[in-house]
Amino acid sequence: MDKRPIGAGSGIPQTSDQTPSTSPKMRRVALASFMGTLIEGYDFIIYGTAAALIFPEIFFPAMGESAGTVAALATFGAAFVARPLGSVFFGHLGDRLGRKNTLVATLLLMGIGTFLMGVLPTAMQIGIAAPVMLVILRVVQGFSVGGEWAGATLFVSEHAPKDKRGFWGMAPQLGATLPNILGSTTFLLTSAVMSQSDFVSYGWRIPFLASGLLVIVGLYLRLKVEETPVFKKEHHRGASRVPFLEAFKKQASAILRGAGAILMVFSLVYFASTYLISYASHTLKLSSSTVLVIGIFGGVAYSLAVPISAVLSDRIGRKKVIGGANIIGAVWSLAIFAVLDVGTVPAFAATSCVTFFIAGLAYGPIGAFLPEQFHTRYRYTATGFSYNLAGVIGGGLGPVIAAILTQSIGGFAFGVYVALLSLVAAGCTFTLRETRNTELDWTEETVLNKHKVVSGH
Template sequence: MDQPQQTVGVQPPGTTAPSKKDMRRIAIASATGTVIEYYDFLIYGTASALVFPHVFFPALGPAAGTVAAFATQGVAFLGRPLGAILFGHFGDRVGRKKTLITTLFLMGLSTVLIGLMPTAAQIGVAAPLLLLLLRILQGLAVGGEWAGATLLAAESAPKGKRGFYSMFGSLGGAIAVVLANLTFLIAGLTMSNEDFISYGWRIPFVASVVLIGVGLVVRLKIEESPVFRREAVRSGTASAPLAEAFRKQPRQMLFGSGVLVMVFAFFYLSGSFLASYGTAHLHLAKTTVLSIGVLAGVVWCISMILGAVLSDRFGRRRVILVSTFVSVAWALALFPVLDIGTAFSYGAGVCLTLVFAGLVFGPVSAFMPELFITRYRYTAAGFCYNVAGILGGAVPPLVAAPIIGAAGSLALGGFLAVLALISAVCTMGLKETRHYEMDRGELVAG
């Protein structure tokens, strides 16, 4: 199957490799943007667990309202591959920087509007329909964000530290976990439950406008990827990047779409469904669940950094494989640990789940961009990432409650174990990429 190879040629003016100072700026820009975008995305998940069943779906009752709230969360994942195709197309044709500014603006606007929305009590069925529309726009924006943020760093970083620098785009999402839970925790501690459901939940959404301004300033100051600029001068840009990716690297597109299924399943289950599980099933206090969420976000950050650093030393594929195979066993142990019912066991379950996910997510930030050549890298990496998001991020939180209701929590653990095994098998179908050059314009058989 196709193997990447560097194309050698004259380096166009203005496309020299970034300095260490430039790399620090690019890393900060990657992380800052994804902090904002995933903060916006994650506060929706927390609100789905704690507030939206009461605010937007009160007629359905608590159980059905929670399912409906998570369904609107899942709709965004359906929009993510479309966002990957749309923004990936422009990212591969007009550049990474301009596209990332656009995704940030769209995400911010959608999130602020959610915070300003009238409730079902005020406008009836129009409220959940508007919520659904804004959630789709969020999905489109996030669909184009991760690939651009990570490959901007990957295409600029020195080979030996590519895993570390590429990780910053994903690290922003981990920092967002801390901020999202902390914001809701502060709101919950400073107001009554009635006030929180009435108006307090809106504060995290509207407050994101400040983060958006910061993110736009940071991204406007960075330079375009030198690898993209060289490819544009050397060979032009792809007219149909998605079709070209499937035609030239079908195996990488297929298996790449499965590598992150486990990460999405573990991450979004921890961030949304387990928050509901902790309060409704284990009867833990909301502040306890949110406090553990903050701690879990810190653990997620540390494990992601560790995974990225290890991948620079031992290889992306090896770190991902070991972590996913261990995750299969952990998935089966997760709910027996949670069902002990104490705050400590709940915290251990959530934190360990994110440790294993972080050890995979760190290396994947470089692994996914490295799989593809420059002409369609944005589209291909984003498409694989967001297809995995549907399988791992949208489906498990939506089916978790019905599975537990019908067959118990062990059955849900078995379902998670199958998803982790899918990720392991897909990783086995791909080759190590640590030594590949990012400046690639051709493929050779091998």
Template sequence: MQAQHRDVLSDAHSAPDAPANQMKRVGAAGFTGTLIEFYDLQIYTTAAALVFAHVFFPQLGKAAGTIAAFGTIGVVFVARPLGSVLFGHFGDRLGRKQTLVITLLMMGISTVLVGVLPTSEQIGIFAPILLILLRVIQGVAAGGEFAGAALLVSENAPPERRGAWSALPSLGGAASTCAAGITLLLTSLTMSDATFRAWGWRLPFLFSAILLAVGLYIRMRMTETPVFAKQVSRHGTSRIPVLDAFASQPRDLLLGCMVEVPAFSMLYLVVTYVIHYGVSDLKLPYTNVLLVTVGSGVVTFLGILVSSRLSDRFGRRPVLIVSNGLATVWALALFPILYSGTMTAYAVAVIVTLLIGGLIFGPVGAFMSELFHTRYRYTAVGLCYNASGILGGALPPLFAGPIIAAYGPYAFGRVLAILCFVSVCCCIALKETRGRSLDG
């Protein structure tokens, strides 16, 4: 361990004195990991909706096979908390750089391997088993990715622009929506539906190998963050970061788990329920749905840019309170608009929903980094991020169908609005963090 600490300090001393001189490279390292993470989400959910029932679950029939295919998306949420604790531990003990190289490799390789996975027709029951195994690996890695990427950027960024710089991992997620949409759109335009279902769906997964190579090259050139190196040199590291976090800041951990819940609700409702509803129920042309997806990625990107910069000017807390407040109001309007059944209404529902999600995601990288102490920061940020993902990303889409079927869209909108309002209250209960030193 001492040798590893010396390596961390050596890395830090070899870095430029002014963090701003290397911020573009640091920002690119933070950007690429979440680009791969959410690119996988986009292409996987699309493939699950269109072909996975036939490719991996044919014995279950179309309806049950589709449910099983979407169920494999939820495997990631089960694995994420494990990843946040596992990689949070290593990130707080060994450093941000080494941990982020591992998470990137695990995420990228598991995504590429889905693209070469044999079908059930070829290897029987082993096909869905291998698919689920790859999803578990991807989920564990994703559980440690965002926290490390956010800290890599925030712990290098100049304090007065920490909000803007720390938004780069979230911007990677927004850019992935555009990248996945364009990739799927080009694939669908250049081949027939039969060809796409036979083997064309594999191409977007294989394309992620390029993203992996670029991201790995960037991250291998990184140095350790000066904030973590200073913590090691002055006080050492926490023996068990997860226990240290709960013992030191239990209130902040509990409240922090709710900060991003509306953003995840907005994101995952769109990429699972809303898109599937547009294709299957509204019978919208697949090309039009993909064009809306690309547009929604652009507005999400813009929302993150705007809110992250506003957080540097007015504070993280006010921006999050207003953004989550908008989500509360929009939750009541979303489903009546969507269920009006037109292409225009569908486009408005998707674009406004993801714009509000982007406004929430913008300040989160800086806010969470400033909220927790360095000795367990990686673990604490990862726990909050992934708990928000479960509460906002896994549960609402899971319950949307049954609640809407039993009580109608207005009822589910009210449930979602209540969840968003709880997040507003949690943001109010937390203190402002802008201006805090990350060395504290």
């Protein structure tokens, strides 16, 4: 049986997917995708930082420190519930109307939701209406992010040459990792130039309001690029009427296994970017400035790992890189709290940096790996739903489960939980097909023709 990727050596004519695209046009495409995920990631991360540092005090003051922290992190998770819904809605638009226009819509919605958070009254001002409105805006954020990542990765991957798709596909991945640096830096600078009382009173709002400027830049870049050639070709054949139903009818197993493959990434990233900040602040009693500086170094480690693994995936394959990182993540998860509980600043810094780096090793190739698994007709929907389903389990539930398990049983229990998710991720990764050098405009007819060529008919 032929084990080569679909279309490879099958006599199928060379397509636009194979045309070298290292031109300024490809760089503009990558930049537009990078900026979009950067903005959406920034908006998402600053919420997580605020939820750990300040939201328990200003939105849940009556619950006490421990319960308030759990409640604040639970609102962080509310966005993850909305993400699969957003992936279905925007995936439908993206598969029927195009990647470009859909990405403009997701960016606008995220920007509006984040800006409104920056002007939201606190519980001291309007009572219980404040946390209710916070949850609503958090759901808006999650809904828009549900459509953003898939569209951004498709936008790059459907423009990129197949032999460098891992490299170009890291652009939206980097856009999603750098917010860990920007978010911590923004809060650090804001808190450094004002007193603690001023920061609690109004300073925390500045990072949310500042996102409006980034949105303007992102919209300008996205409006300047063209629709992907792969989508144009498929749209000419006729768009899917209901992409979500078609995707699950034809590739349900791949969607679920794709979600499984990313579980470790979400678990470690959101553990490090939310729970670790809370743990260091409230349990280890480290200062906010120390926690934020270390968060910056963690973001750097995350961002360094992404290009390393993305480029490596073009050379040795996506499955080896992602699956190997998942296995490393399982081992590290069991050691996290042993290192963290040393209780020193270097131990906390090492925990943060190593956690982010391992997650980045698996995350780098995902921007190419997931889109390569699915048919163009429903690729936006399938990719987005798979990605965001993993987000619900690994990212949405992770910080809350971490808070509950560590308070009731101990840190090692949560480490076992993440280790199990990492092993599931490794298993799912290795059951998916290797996609390096795979065509992205393959169709069912392409598969049929390939089998005919192989069988000699």
